[in-house]
Amino acid sequence: MGKSHFFVTGDPMIYGADVSIVLAMIAIVFSLTYFKKWGYLWREWITTVDHKKIGIMYLLSSLIMLFRGGVDAILMRLQLAIPNNHFLPSEHYNEIFTTHGTIMILFMAMPFMFALFNMVVPLQLGARDVAFPMLNALSFWLFFIGAMLFNISFVIGGSADAGWLSYPPLSENAFSPGPGQNFWIWGIQLSGIGSLATGINFIVTILKMRTPSMRLRDMPLFSWSVLSSSIAILGVFPILTVTLAMLTIDRLLGGHFFTMDAGGNPMMYVNLIWMWGHPEVYIVVLPAFGVYSEVVATFSRKRIFGYGSMVFSMIAISVVSYYTWAHHFFTMGAGADVNIVFAICTMIIAIPTGVKIFNWLFTMFRGRIRVTQPMLWFYAFVPTFLVGGATGVMLAAAPADYQYHNSYFLIAHFHQVLIGGVVFGYLAGMYYWFPKIFGFKLNDRLGKWGFWLWQIGFYVCFMPQYALGFMGMTRRIYTYNQSAGWDMGWAPLNMISTVGAFLMGLGFVFQAWQIIYSLKHGERDVTGDAWDGRTLEWSIPSPPPIYNFAVLPTVKGLDAWWYQKEEMKKEGYKPEPVKYEPIHMPKNTGIPFIMSIFWFIAGFGFTFEWMWMGIIGLIGVVATLFARSFQYDTDYYISVEEIERTEKALRNYTSVQRSAN
Amino acid sequence: MSNHHDTGSIKAYIIGFILSIVLTIIPLVLVLEHLLSKSALVVSILVAAVLQFVIQLFFFMHIRDGEGPRYNVMALILGLVFVVTIVAGAMWIMSFNSQVQ
Numbered sequence: 001m002g003k004s005h006f007f008v009t010g011d012p013m014i015y016g017a018d019v020s021i022v023l024a025m026i027a028i029v030f031s032l033t034y035f036k037k038w039g040y041l042w043r044e045w046i047t048t049v050d051h052k053k054i055g056i057m058y059l060l061s062s063l064i065m066l067f068r069g070g071v072d073a074i075l076m077r078l079q080l081a082i083p084n085n086h087f088l089p090s091e092h093y094n095e096i097f098t099t100h101g102t103i104m105i106l107f108m109a110m111p112f113m114f115a116l117f118n119m120v121v122p123l124q125l126g127a128r129d130v131a132f133p134m135l136n137a138l139s140f141w142l143f144f145i146g147a148m149l150f151n152i153s154f155v156i157g158g159s160a161d162a163g164w165l166s167y168p169p170l171s172e173n174a175f176s177p178g179p180g181q182n183f184w185i186w187g188i189q190l191s192g193i194g195s196l197a198t199g200i201n202f203i204v205t206i207l208k209m210r211t212p213s214m215r216l217r218d219m220p221l222f223s224w225s226v227l228s229s230s231i232a233i234l235g236v237f238p239i240l241t242v243t244l245a246m247l248t249i250d251r252l253l254g255g256h257f258f259t260m261d262a263g264g265n266p267m268m269y270v271n272l273i274w275m276w277g278h279p280e281v282y283i284v285v286l287p288a289f290g291v292y293s294e295v296v297a298t299f300s301r302k303r304i305f306g307y308g309s310m311v312f313s314m315i316a317i318s319v320v321s322y323y324t325w326a327h328h329f330f331t332m333g334a335g336a337d338v339n340i341v342f343a344i345c346t347m348i349i350a351i352p353t354g355v356k357i358f359n360w361l362f363t364m365f366r367g368r369i370r371v372t373q374p375m376l377w378f379y380a381f382v383p384t385f386l387v388g389g390a391t392g393v394m395l396a397a398a399p400a401d402y403q404y405h406n407s408y409f410l411i412a413h414f415h416q417v418l419i420g421g422v423v424f425g426y427l428a429g430m431y432y433w434f435p436k437i438f439g440f441k442l443n444d445r446l447g448k449w450g451f452w453l454w455q456i457g458f459y460v461c462f463m464p465q466y467a468l469g470f471m472g473m474t475r476r477i478y479t480y481n482q483s484a485g486w487d488m489g490w491a492p493l494n495m496i497s498t499v500g501a502f503l504m505g506l507g508f509v510f511q512a513w514q515i516i517y518s519l520k521h522g523e524r525d526v527t528g529d530a531w532d533g534r535t536l537e538w539s540i541p542s543p544p545p546i547y548n549f550a551v552l553p554t555v556k557g558l559d560a561w562w563y564q565k566e567e568m569k570k571e572g573y574k575p576e577p578v579k580y581e582p583i584h585m586p587k588n589t590g591i592p593f594i595m596s597i598f599w600f601i602a603g604f605g606f607t608f609e610w611m612w613m614g615i616i617g618l619i620g621v622v623a624t625l626f627a628r629s630f631q632y633d634t635d636y637y638i639s640v641e642e643i644e645r646t647e648k649a650l651r652n653y654t655s656v657q658r659s660a661n
Numbered sequence: 662m663s664n665h666h667d668t669g670s671i672k673a674y675i676i677g678f679i680l681s682i683v684l685t686i687i688p689l690v691l692v693l694e695h696l697l698s699k700s701a702l703v704v705s706i707l708v709a710a711v712l713q714f715v716i717q718l719f720f721f722m723h724i725r726d727g728e729g730p731r732y733n734v735m736a737l738i739l740g741l742v743f744v745v746t747i748v749a750g751a752m753w754i755m756s757f758n759s760q761v762q
Contacts, residue, residue, distance in 0.1 A: 207732070235743045271751055322746055326754055334757045 008158050011092065018155055047588040049133035050546060052437060054140050055118030059430070061144060062111035065103050066508065068151065072100035074505055077461075077498040079478070083485025090478045094161035097476055098184070099154065101164025106188055107147040109284045109418070112426045114143070114198055116287055117226055119437050120429075121202060123537035123544065124220045126211030126553045131204035133586040134634070135197050141596035142194030149603050150187025153180060157608065160184035163476065165273050166247075168258035168266040173251050179607045182251065186603035189244045190596075192237055199233030202226050211536075214555040220535040221297075221304060224311050225290025228318040232283045235322065240276040243269065252606060267332060274325040281418065282321035282349075286314055288425025289356055292381065295374040295428050296360045298533050300367025303559055306359040313352030320349050330401045339398035346396035350389055357382065372531070373447045377428035380455055384420030388413060391466070406476075409469025412462045419458060427511075435530035439542045440522035446514035453507030461500025464493035534562040541650045547583045547638055550647050580644060582637040589634070595624040677720025684713045707748075714744070 008014050032038050045053060075096050079088045088096065122130055130136050153159045157179035162171040171181050206227045210219065247269065249255035256262040258269040297304040304310060326334065326342035360378070369375070391413040395404050404410055435441045473480070473490055485491035529538040536553055537544075539561045556563065567573060602617025688706045691697055697705060718724040724733055 231739070235739070239747065265755070268751070268755060271754055275747060275750070322743075323750075325750075332757075334754050338754050338757070 047590045049137045049586045051118045055115045058111045058115035065108040069103040072096045077501040080494050081498040093478050095159040098160050116429045127209040138592035139194040139198040141592045143191040145596040145600045146187045146191030153183035169260045182607040196237040199230040202230045211552045221293035222290035225286045228314040229283050229286040232279045232318045236276045236279040243272040274328045278325040279321045285421045291425045291429035296363045299370045299375045300364045302367040305362035313355045316352040330398045331405045343398040374428040374432040377424045381424045388416030407469035408465045408473045412465035435525040436542045443518045450507045450510035457500045457503025464497045534559040580640045591628045684709045
């Protein structure tokens with residue numbers, strides 16, 4: 001592909017993408033203008049600081065990114081399906097595996113996780129919003145702008161092609177000149193700052209914004225998982241920021257941190273990036289564990305088994321995950337003593353994880369189980385994660401890792417834990433909390449089609465890859481010859497794996513269809529308590545009013561809403577008289593969006609090494625920070641009359657819907 | 662929080678800023694001018710880094726502020742764990758490099 005010009009040229013697929021991007025943009029601009037929605041878009045979405053709307057925007061972006069990352073995956077599998085294939089040029093293949101990994105972790109898993117944080121945590125805590133609503137909006141827009149910057153690289157300037165973690169010296173100027181690698185750096189750098197801010201925001205929210213009667217030990221497990229994940233974010237995202245800054249200094253200003261000459265040390269980059277990279281996978285999996293805890297308790301109609309040990313094991317995971325990073329480079333040769341310590345720490349993590357699995361199973365034991373969509377994904381998670389964890393312990397054995405390292409065995413392992421643990425968990429969370437945020441359930445039938453296609457596709461795709469790893473197929477391989485393909489048996493397994501990838505893609509199509517179909521036909525939730533839930537988010541209407549809780553709820557222990565419902569069922573239950581008070585809320589602000597636009601300008605400028613443009617962008621960032629610090633009119637009160645009006649309307653709507661059903 | 666004179670005033674910020682710059686320049690000069698042997702160099706860079714850390718906490722991070730100092734202490738301990746892990750871990754893992762080169 002040509003990279004000498006501003007636009008990427010020479011590949012028919014890229015031209016197709018160009019055309020569809022232009023058409024989609026024309027369609028969006030036209031329909032926004034035609035339906036006069038620009039003002040609506042600005043007032044209701046772009047300037048919003050409401051955690052529920054920010055959550056919805058995160059969810060939508062992450063599903064779009066799942067689509068893009070999925071297309072990358074399918075292109076890769078097509079290339080590998082048969083020996084000596086030239087479906088993709090080799091350079092394009094390198095770009096695709098790079099963007100697939102980066103997008104799936106940083107622009108799919110992270111925003112999906114933040115979507116769940118935003119949609120659920122304040123509601124579970126009985127809070128009106130997060131601790132820093134404006135910062136929350138800024139986090140979203142930084143992520144979004146980072147993702148866009150990264151994604152335009154495939155039509156403008158060319159994508160990065162040095163792997164998802166871009167090890168130097170390959171990612172240095174000497175071997176990867178041009179804007180592609182810079183797109184990777186700046187896209188991740190900007191969204192990483194947003195992630196760090198979200199981590200801080202949710203730690204403070206959980207510690208400070210709980211309804212006054214909720215002690216930490218009464219807090220639902222999902223919120224605990226968010227706390228442990230956020231602490232890990234706080235610990236490791238600064239390392240990512242600094243490491244990327246060092247790589248930027250190397251590339252942009254001629255530094256020598258990681259170069260091969262002038263005293264640079266590329267292995268230091270590997271060391272630093274995995275200090276972030278390994279805890280990162282625990283950051284994304286911990287909230288999934290939180291989701292399972294909520295889902296299993298609700299659909300077994302039982303209090304979660306071993307609440308204390310659940311909390312303890314989550315905190316243990318987030319602590320021990322700091323001490324495992326070297327297992328990504330056992331083969332670097334740091335010596336037996338280093339490898340032993342990190343191998344043992346890695347294996348230790350399996351213990352708290354195992355505790356959690358047993359706790360979920362014991363919660364289900366003698367529960368009255370309802371098999372719903374979230375529960376299906378939990379069922380799928382248990383065996384998948386179990387096998388993934390077992391292969392993980394195999395990889396953790398440092399001497400054996402010299403055999404598995406960078407083979408397809410590793411590829412199969414981490415897809416098994418990341419899809420089986422993280423994606424299944426987030427999907428369970430999406431199905432579980434969808435009625436809370438949107439007011440309707442997602443269609444069951446289409447969901448089951450999606451579920452089974454995902455499951456079958458997953459095993460068909462990844463089980464053969466374990467075998468391929470043992471047969472000697474290494475990751476990032478572009479193509480293989482006839483003798484490896486037929487005599488050594490790579491080709492049939494690769495072909496099967498490709499079929500599996502298509503099945504998963506089909507599963508995703510069913511899910512997209514399911515969401516669109518359910519917009520109109522989904523079962524409406526009029527009670528606010530779609531699943532007979534246990535925690536506070538189910539005590540308010542769905543979708544919740546802007547202020548969430550008209551009156552701050554009282555919590556008398558774990559599963560507050562469940563026990564309140566028990567109270568309410570009793571003879572002679574009299575609801576306490578409600579006394580509304582004015583509610584203090586943050587005002588919408590355009591600053592996060594405008595600041596992120598300036599970040600985009602800065603990132604784009606530095607990507608193309610147009611210093612003037614980068615500096616203009618940075619000046620804009622400082623100017624918006626300055627403007628914000630002199631904004632005094634940032635909050636308002638919702639009057640008691642308005643709360644009464646809103647609550648009455650919500651109740652009327654509910655009763656009308658009930659009689660209509 | 663202007664009522665906390667010791668940590669919130671412009672004077673404190675300027676002093677902190679100057680001290681930070683001085684503590685950055687010292688190791689830079691030591692490295693550029695090859696003034697010390699390798700182990701002495703590493704120790705002095707670490708000492709400068711620790712002092713810088715303390716200055717950040719007292720002059721910019723308002724470690725003495727707030728009614729509930731419990732969170733401050735907890736966060737400080739957590740931060741120390743992070744920093745020690747990163748610095749000591751990286752030095753230990755990368756120590757093989759001296760044998761290789």
